[in-house]
Amino acid sequence: MATAIRNDADEPRGPAQALREFTDDWASDQETFRHVHWGKAMMWIFLLSDTFIFSSFLVSYMTMRTSVTAPWPNASEVFALTIGGQSIPLILIAIMTFVLISSSGTMAMAVNFGYRRRRGPTAALMVATALFGATFVSMQAFEWTKLIREGVRPWTNPFGAEQFGACFFMITGFHGLHVSVGVIMLLIVASRVLRGHFDRSGDYSAVEIAGLYWHFVDLVWVFIFAFFYLW
Amino acid sequence: MIHDATSHAHPHLAPAPAPALAPALPDHADPAGQAPPADHATHPIGVYLKIWGYLFVLSTLSYLVDFFHVQGAARWLLILTFMLLKAGLIVAIFMHMAWERMALIYAILVPPLALGTLILLMWIEADYVFWTRILFLGGGE
Numbered sequence: 001m002a003t004a005i006r007n008d009a010d011e012p013r014g015p016a017q018a019l020r021e022f023t024d025d026w027a028s029d030q031e032t033f034r035h036v037h038w039g040k041a042m043m044w045i046f047l048l049s050d051t052f053i054f055s056s057f058l059v060s061y062m063t064m065r066t067s068v069t070a071p072w073p074n075a076s077e078v079f080a081l082t083i084g085g086q087s088i089p090l091i092l093i094a095i096m097t098f099v100l101i102s103s104s105g106t107m108a109m110a111v112n113f114g115y116r117r118r119r120g121p122t123a124a125l126m127v128a129t130a131l132f133g134a135t136f137v138s139m140q141a142f143e144w145t146k147l148i149r150e151g152v153r154p155w156t157n158p159f160g161a162e163q164f165g166a167c168f169f170m171i172t173g174f175h176g177l178h179v180s181v182g183v184i185m186l187l188i189v190a191s192r193v194l195r196g197h198f199d200r201s202g203d204y205s206a207v208e209i210a211g212l213y214w215h216f217v218d219l220v221w222v223f224i225f226a227f228f229y230l231w
Numbered sequence: 232m233i234h235d236a237t238s239h240a241h242p243h244l245a246p247a248p249a250p251a252l253a254p255a256l257p258d259h260a261d262p263a264g265q266a267p268p269a270d271h272a273t274h275p276i277g278v279y280l281k282i283w284g285y286l287f288v289l290s291t292l293s294y295l296v297d298f299f300h301v302q303g304a305a306r307w308l309l310i311l312t313f314m315l316l317k318a319g320l321i322v323a324i325f326m327h328m329a330w331e332r333m334a335l336i337y338a339i340l341v342p343p344l345a346l347g348t349l350i351l352l353m354w355i356e357a358d359y360v361f362w363t364r365i366l367f368l369g370g371g372e
């Protein structure tokens with residue numbers, strides 16, 4: 001594929017033509033990312049930008065936590081749950097971590113079955129992934145409810161430094177939003193798999209692209225778990 | 232040559248685009264046109280189950296760091312090690328980065344290195360703000 005050289009700059013063009021040229025020019029990335037599906041390359045670029053968004057949140061969290069003079073709340077105690085009369089530190093967060101990792105495992109297998117063109121297992125594994133994701137969001141909703149009942153607000157909380165609430169709601173809220181969007185996307189792609197859409201087009205890349213997004217959500221949680229909950 | 236519209240939509244369907252162009256690098260192009268890229272299809276499912284297991288073990292270990300109240304340098308060393316190992320496994324295996332072409336790998340993995348500068352600057356700034364609060368604002372009260 002050679003670079004397109006246009007000599008038609010002087011010809012009158014409508015907005016539609018200009019728009020088509022615009023997308024043609026910007027879509028030429030695949031000459032760089034040779035043999036990489038266009039949608040996949042673009043998903044990676046999106047994930048790169050998302051990396052910077054989450055990094056901004058985590059860096060601002062670091063800045064607040066380092067500069068604050070009041071003691072930072074102990075996450076181990078704040079997120080402890082009392083089960084059977086015993087207080088177990090961080091247990092809900094640990095379970096959420098395992099749920100999200102499991103969803104990543106089923107998603108990786110769904111991508112693999114997709115490339116084998118096995119419609120049934122692909123769709124089933126994607127639905128399983130979405131169910132794990134929905135479980136994760138429900139547990140997060142439970143956690144938010146618990147903390148809000150205990151008086152945690154973005155501007156105050158009973159445990160220590162006031163910035164704790166702002167960091168918690170912003171970081172986990174934005175991550176939870178990503179998970180929720182991912183669940184919807186997975187269900188849409190899974191239903192297209194089931195209906196044989198990708199068998200007709202002969203291209204199962206949509207499953208892999210959805211998978212990339214989902215693994216990224218899991219990846220972000222790895223960093224949130226380490227920096228926000230364990231630090 | 233103007234862009235070939237069909238190859239935009241479905242590179243995997245397009246006729247194998249001149250493999251001679253990139254003979255030196257591992258080529259992910261499908262030789263038969265219809266077949267999916269060989270690297271994605273030939274991994275046995277066991278690979279993913281094994282990585283899944285590793286991620287479970289690493290998560291358990293990092294949870295145990297908190298459970299047994301490991302403190303100080305050992306705590307953040309362990310947390311960071313487990314975190315980086317988990318992130319590496321997810322990106323390399325689950326996201327297939329290990330089998331991508333170098334052009335894509337570097338386009339995605341190099342830009343985040345710039346974050347090191349942001350972290351360093353904000354860490355210095357935060358330290359400055361902390362001491363300003365302690366020394367001049369009565370501990371920020």
